[in-house]
Structure formats: C-alpha cells, structure tokens
Amino acid sequence: MIPVKFDYLAPTSVEEAVSALGEHGDEAKIMAGGQSLLPVLRMRLNAPEVVIDLGGISSLRGIRDDGDAIVIGAMTTHHDVRDHELVHQHALLLSKAAAEVADAQIRHRGTFGGALAHADPAGDLGAPALALGAQFVIAGAAGTRTVEAADFFVDLFETAIGEDEILTEVRVPKHTGWGAHYEKFVRVAHQWPIVAVAATVRGSIDEARVGLTNMGSTPLRASATEEALAGASATEDGVRAAAELAAEGTSPPSDLNGAADYRQHLARVLTGRAVLKAAGA
Amino acid sequence: MTATQDRPAAEIGKDRRRKEDQRLITGRTRWTDNITLPGMLHLAMVRSPFAHAAIASVDVEAAKASPNVVAVLSGKDFGDELGVCINAWPITPDQKTPTHSPMPADRVAFAGEVVAVVVARSAAEARDAAELVDVEYDELPAAIGIKNALKDEVLAHPDLGTNKSALWVFDSAEAGTGSDVEAAIEEARTNGILIEREYRQQRLIPAFMEPRSVVVDPTGEQITMWSATQIPHILRFALAATTGVPESKIRVIAPDVGGGFGGKLQTTPEEWIAWAVARRLSRPVKYTETRSESLMAAHHGRDQVQTLTLAADKDGKVTGFKVHLDADLGAYIAVVGGGVPVLGAFMFNAIYKFPAYRFECQTVLTNTTFTDAYRGAGRPEATYAIERIMDELAAEVGVDPLEIRERNWITHEEFPFMTVAGLEYDTGNYEAATRLAKESFGYDALRAEQKERRDRGDRVQLGIGVSTFTEMCGLAPSRVLGSLDYGAGGWEHASVRMLATGKVEIVTGASAHGQGHETAFSQIVADRLGVPFEDVEVLHGDTQIAHKGLDTYGSRSLVVGGEALVRAVDKVIDKAKHLAAHLLEASEDDLEYNDGRFTVAGTDQGIAIQELSTAAFAAHSYPEDMEPSLDAEATYDPVNFNYPHGTHLCAMEVDTETGAVKMRKYTCCDDIGVIINPLIVAGQVHGGLVQGIAQALWEEAVHDEAGTLVSGSFVDYLLPTAADTISFDVVHTDDPSVCTTNTLGTKGVGEAGTIASTPAVVNAVVDAVRHLGIDDIQMPCTPERVWRAIQGSKAGGATETPPDAAPHFADGEANSAGADGALNQDEGAGQ
C-alpha cells in the first residue's frame, strides 16, 4: 500500500536531527531502519508530515569499548549486534537475541536503537537490554541525558524518549564471561515471539538475570526467579523450582497465538530451558 | 496415430527446467500491475468496515475535491451496466441465492465489501482521496459462524428469511449404488463399532503471491480486460452475460499470473467495477489490491463443520458412512461457491469398499467474506474426514492404521471399480503405493521409537500419521457437470499452428498461472510431433489467441487440455501424411512417421515435418482434396474423471510441555500414472504438501463476533516458509497405474499433495498423544491447542531431535545463519 505523502529530511548530525525534530514537533517521525515505521506508514496507521531519516548520521553507527560497558550506537543493525566481537565477549545475550529477530533481510536494515525506541512488547531486544541493565543515552535540545533500563520502557510502544528527543546510544554494562541464551517460542520461523525468555548467568549458578518478552505491556524481569537462582545448582531440578516463579507479576496478552494463562505456562517452561542452556547444562 | 507410438519418448519423462521460470522469477514480465497504458487512470476502493450494515449515505464531495481525482462513484451512481457477480453452480433448484452486486447501494453484507470507488490520475492520489469518502452506516446484527447462522436468529440477508441456502443430498440406497446407511448404523450400534465425530475445516485464505490486479482498456474495437485470473474464458463469458456487452466485443487476457490456488478462480466485484468505470469514463483504468484487501476481500476457502457417523463390524470392516456437512458460503454464493463442498460428495468413501453411504451438504450464508475454491476444493475436506476417522476406527479396533485401511480398500485386482458414490475408478494400486511408502519412511523403526518414547514417558512424544488418499480430478466430463447443474462444461480445446519456417505454435485453452504448462506441453508436442522442444511455443490466456477454453483448476490442464493437444497434433500428422504422399509420389500406406520425418518404406526417400510446413505455406503443390494447411484443432471432453492416489506417512514430534509440534519425517508415494516432467511433478507435490500441512498446523482465518477479520495480515495469518518445513521424501511407484481414459496415461497432480497431507499430519499429532486419552485436536493444531488437550498428563523427561529430521540445509549452509541463526531448529522453539 502507498503511505500518505510526507517530506523527507536526511540530517547528517545529531544536532541537526534534534533541531529538525524541534522545528516540526509531533508532525515529524524519526526513521531508523524503517522496518517497523514503514509498515505502519504503508498501512496508514500513522501519517507524519515529515520523516527524519537518521541513516546519514555516521556517529550513530557502531559498537565501542568504554571501560566497564560497551556502547552500541542506536543505528547499529541487528546483524552487526549479532556478529560483533565486543558483544560476544561482554553481552552475549544481546547477540543471541539479535540472531532471533525476524529474518536476515530485516536484520540487515533494522537497528538496535530503532527496535528499542519502538518498544513493541513482542520485540526481541527489550528483555535482554533490561536483563543486562542497559542505560539509554537520549539527546534533546538541552543536551543528553541517561535513562536506566528500568525507567526506559514505559508502556506499550512508549518509552522515556521525549517527542523532541533522539536515542543516540545504549550503554551495556559488561557481563564478561556470562553464559547466555534467548529462548524464543514461535509457530513459524519469521514470527514475533509468542513468549521469549532472555537468560544470562554467571557461573553455574552464582548470579542470573532473566528478562521476559511479550509477558506484559513492557519487557519484564523475572525478579523472583533471579533471586531463587542465585546459588542454585545448574541442574534440571535446581532450575525448575526457580523457573516456576517466572510468571509472577506478569500480565501477558491473549490473542490468536495463545491466551494469557498459556503464555504464563510457557514463560515458566521456557525460563527453565533458557537458564539451563545459558548455564551450559 | 499408430504411426507415432513406436517412437521412443525423448522428452516425456525428462526433468526439463521450466521455460517460463526466468521471466516469472525475475519478474521481468507482464504481470497485470506492470501494464501501463496511455492516459490510464487508477482506482482505489472504499470498503465497509462493518460486517453487516445499511448504507445511510455516501458523501463523496471531499474526495472529489482531492488533487487529481477524476471521479468518485458509489453504488447508487451505477445502473445495470455494473452487472452482477454470478453463481454458476446453483446446487439445488431451490437454492437461496442473495443478489450479489459488485457495489451494493443499500446494504453491505461483509467487512471488506466495496461501497465506493475513487478514480484518480495516480494510485497514490486515488488512495488518499478514498480516505476522504464519508460513508454513514447503520450497523445491523451480523450472522457470524456456521453454528450461529444455522439458528436463523440473526440473518445474513434479512430478505431471504433464512441463512440456509441449500441442502444437497446423495444417498447410495436411493441412487442404487449401495445399501441403506441407517440400517448399517443400527446394526453397528448393537453389534459392531460406531464412531461419531465432528470435525472442523477451518477457514483458509488462498494467499497467492501476486495480489489481484485488473486493467481495462475500453478504447479499442474490443474492450480489453487484463486480469490476474485463472479463468480468462469464463470471465469473458460472465462479463458478456451480465453487463450487456456482446461477447464478440470483449477480449480478456490473463497475462503471467502469480499463483491462484483456486483463489483466482473467481469473477470478482473489483473486475466488474473496473469494467464499469472504464466504460463510463472511456478511459483505461487499473486496480491493484493491497495485501490487506486481498486477505479481507478475495475469496476464502474451506470452512465446514463435518458431522460423521462411521459404522463397522467388530473387525473394523466398514459397513456404512454417513456424512453431514454444514458449509459456510460467506455473504454471497461465489462463482462455484456452493459446488465446492458438494464436490466432496464423491470422495468421502475414498479408496474403500463401503456398502452404504449417505452425504448431505447444507450450505449456510453468513456475514463474512464469500468462500469458494481453494486447492483441492471439496476433496481435501472429504479426505480429511475419512482419513481421520479411519485412524479412529483403527484405535477402536486396536490395530495399526495401515491394517484397518487394508481391510477396507479396493485391491488392485478389483479395478475398474464402481464406488458407492457412483464413480468408476479405472486403475489404482493402493497396496504397491503403501508398500513403497512404508519402506521409504522406515515405518517399523519409527513405530519402535514411538513405543520406546512412550514407555519411557519422554517429554517429546512421537506420532505417526497415515493418509491413503485418492481424489477425482481432471474436471470434468461435461455430462456429469450437467447432471450436477453446473453452469458450464468441462472440455478443453487446443490448436496447433505449423509455421512456415518449421516452428510450431500451440494454443491451449488452459490458463497456466505458475504450473509450468509451457514446458510440459512443449515436451508432449516435441515427442508426438518429432520436433525439437525449443521449436514449440505455447500460447495461452488471451481470448483473441486462445479463443476457446475452460481454463485451469481442478488438476485438469494436463489430463484434459493435454489430451486435446494430443488429438490436435495427431490431426496435423494425418494432414502432413497426405501432403507427404503427394510430394513423395508415394502411397500413404507406404509412409512411416518417425522422429518428425515421413519415409517411404524400403527406400531412402523422405520428407521432414518442417519441410511439409514450408510446402503447405508455399502451397505450390498439394493434393486436390486438401486445403493448403497443416494446422489443426481439437476439443476434448473427458469421459471420466481420473483418480490419482497415494500413501502419505508423517511423523510428528509433540513437546508435551509446551504443546509445540515439529515434523520429523514425511514420505509420500503418489501414483499419478505417466509422468511427463518429474521436476514439475516434484514442485507440485512439494508445494501441495506444504499447503496441506499449513492447514493442519498454521493457517486459520478468524473473524471476531462482529465479523471483523482478525487474521487480516501475515502477522496473524501464518504462512509457513522454507524455514518451517523439512525436506520431503517423495517417491513414485516404478509401475504406475496408467490412466485408461487419456492417450498419455496421465493423472492430475496439482492438488494431490494438499488433499493428502492435512490428515496425515493431524493423525500424527493425535497419534503422539493418543495414549494420554486424546482422540482429536482441532486444526490448526497450535501449540496452545495441543497443550490444552494434554493438560493433566504425566509427561516428563527430554530427548533432543535426532539428526534425521531432514532440515532443508545443512547447518550453516545457504543462509549462513550459523549456530544461532534463523534456521536454528532448536527444540522448543516450536518451528
């Protein structure tokens, strides 16, 4: 289908992009990889007058080492996140999750920042980012600010990014040597997850972080499970008891792929599997 | 004819790559949407969001004022010239048939129905203006769902007074083809086995790759319509019959068409609207639907509730089968809408010797998208019901599902066999196909593994599903169609043009939309006429060129169209022989025809068919009693359907913790008579299997209570990709049951995979969990449905899938996704 007509801007710096946003206000929409935005425009679910393409801002692309964290530019593609050496070493969970996003074509266009800014509760990157305690660097007219993962995801398709702001990069604290697994449950390969569990563990098991995808209006952490896992043994029985707590406090949707109670059951089962695989058991 | 039969078949049986693939795959061809005419205008449709509503008013002023809009028309702006959408197959004389206007002026009956059309200079401008059309609706209660509609409390069309459209009945006792089914049921109730089941055929969407598109050019002597259709000839006839334009003033062209699966076997409101607008404005127009429109408003398929009663003796020999269908027609009775479930009437008895049989089909109107043919049309539904319930019978008797089939099937010595539904099956060998399939599948080993997993209480259980199908295809003997009140015949036409340079053009009335006719038909002509494959050009799909035809559906093109072609070629050879005798100054009796050359027996004299073409063109010397032409045509009306069959075996793994199902192995042995091109057959079988498997596991069109299509995009209407399927094990018997009613001995294969595979898969899923007390899971067998079915069971433990699950690609190959890539068939990922 054909989107409603819009103007197209292609700034080459973050400042330029922010000032364009300031000028056009809520008539403007940021475009990163376009993999979520363009379907929305083509189905005419949204009709911005101006589209601001971040594709020309090279500073937003790439992954760097920054001491106790790695920093991922907002415009880094899923493909690059999946394959990057720094991600493999220090945030393996992100690489595992990025590998499960859509298909190869989409992974080459869709971006890490775009996916997180889009904040689809079924998106594959929110839960791992949350589990790893990522920090979101957001630029606006007044400069930049940093938002903790716990405060970044506000609601369905809603984040802490203001209307006149841009997500520029994401700092991910190093989890060097942590095992990781992203367990995505789908009916067909190219589907968004019905439920997914992002698990990363230190040792077997000294510490664990568990994020849940599509179990509420935002990505969630299975805190009770994390607590129960600290010091647990990486055995089927040791992990299962902790995984039984995974659905606590969740409120998943009911749709064609499953009712809420089924999703809660899945979250428990998949948490057990994800943690065991993350622990290399 | 005899002259050609000794010649070795050089082309038939050869894995020819398809001639048409380069242009189809690259898209550098004439898809309808690629056609651009001078001064062409573009259409956008305004569609009802309501399933049932009175149209109170349509305000088009804002839309008309939008840039570059030429016209905005709603239903009341048209008169008779708009025509009506036809139902060509009223299944009973008293069928209740709602009038189907392409664009109703007063009332809409399904969500997605067109209420207005915007005409603009570009497609984008038309779409923009369509959003400005302000339609005021008074919502009416909607009849949604078969069972609700049958209550007649809410009416889809209040003026009809009922939702029940027609009841069609076949009874073997009345027809004299068998005994009384009620008596068999009574006997079984006291003295045998009675199995009663209700199965659901969910609603499906054909989901062809190329959306529907139509271009109409009214500026020539004939009004020309290009359409992405399977049926250019039927379309032309229907346009003439309903819009008052003489047939001779209409030219319909189906250029390259990107798939149909029955979904383009339709005469659509959008075609009729484009036709009317072009004529009204005297300008060429184009309309191409969006994918959302296609899913919502192109016809849907299947959608039945099947109530089944199977009677058998204690050994599992079936004594009677009673079938009642309630079939959802949607809001209107589409071109062959009501006839599709009725086609199943002849197939519920399948490959078996049932003494008594009764079939009833109640068609029902609802406020949903109209339904019609979808790959297999009537036969998948029948095959599903019988093959599912034969497994239930096996479970009841306590024998292997293959054993129960063997006790009931027609043995190969019994052909030709007159069935309880009144069809004569000419040939078949169910034993041979089953033997081969079983062997290739590794049936006994898989059964052993199944038992081992059961005994161990493994978390992942294994099930084996059987489907020994047959079908009737090659639609169809015209007299049979007449007896069923179908509005047309089932013949096919072909002609052969011998060009002056020795090349050959053949024209077929079949209308390929991805099947590979150009290749297969060239192979047939190359062998029969003795000319090089490359010298044959196959023309089709344009009523100015292929003036006669009945198009492509129902696995008919090769078995009916191919036979017409053979007969036309034989006429060419006869004429050529006459001319050759004249030029060689020999007697026809002394001529032999081999490899495209007539020779005079016992001499070195001869003349090639190409030289004869040139001689006929020059016409300098030819017999007095002959026209100077070798061209010929033939119209062939089949004397019977044909009956391909096969044994399909499927192994499914069920994760009892999550309900996820995963295919482990799929073997099919199809007996389809003589194979013209094994590569094309493999393509048809693979594609057909995936479509049938998709019904079992993934696809379902869902309307909510208000009649809104919930599965309105590919996010929710789940189509599988290569990543979701495994490599199928496709085998054929060495000694096929050759069809006796056509010269080539071929049987249809276009729908076989789809017809056979659905019950094989569901049988396998049910078989995996039957020991937990489960005897049915509704399609599609989603993880949630499977999980809910096995709630309360005591399954545990885990086994990884063994490597023989036959993935499409070796790890890391092809998509280079690596260990964690999209092709990861990870346990529990439900892929």
Ligand SMILES: Cc1cc2nc3c(=O)[nH]c(=O)nc-3n(C[C@H](O)[C@H](O)[C@H](O)COP(=O)(O)OP(=O)(O)OC[C@H]3O[C@@H](n4cnc5c(N)ncnc54)[C@H](O)[C@@H]3O)c2cc1C
């Ligand atoms: C067929 C298909 C299947 C998919 N399957 C999956 C899947 O399985 N799992 C999954 O997680 N995702 C899936 N996706 C979505 C994909 O991951 C997208 O890449 C992602 O959601 C959006 O990234 P993008 O770079 O394309 O962002 P865009 O589409 O360009 O933007 C998305 C939204 O974020 C805003 N935005 C983008 N960048 C910024 C920024 N720097 N600052 C502020 N706002 C910004 C935009 O304004 C827009 O509202 C799928 C997409 C498609 C088309």
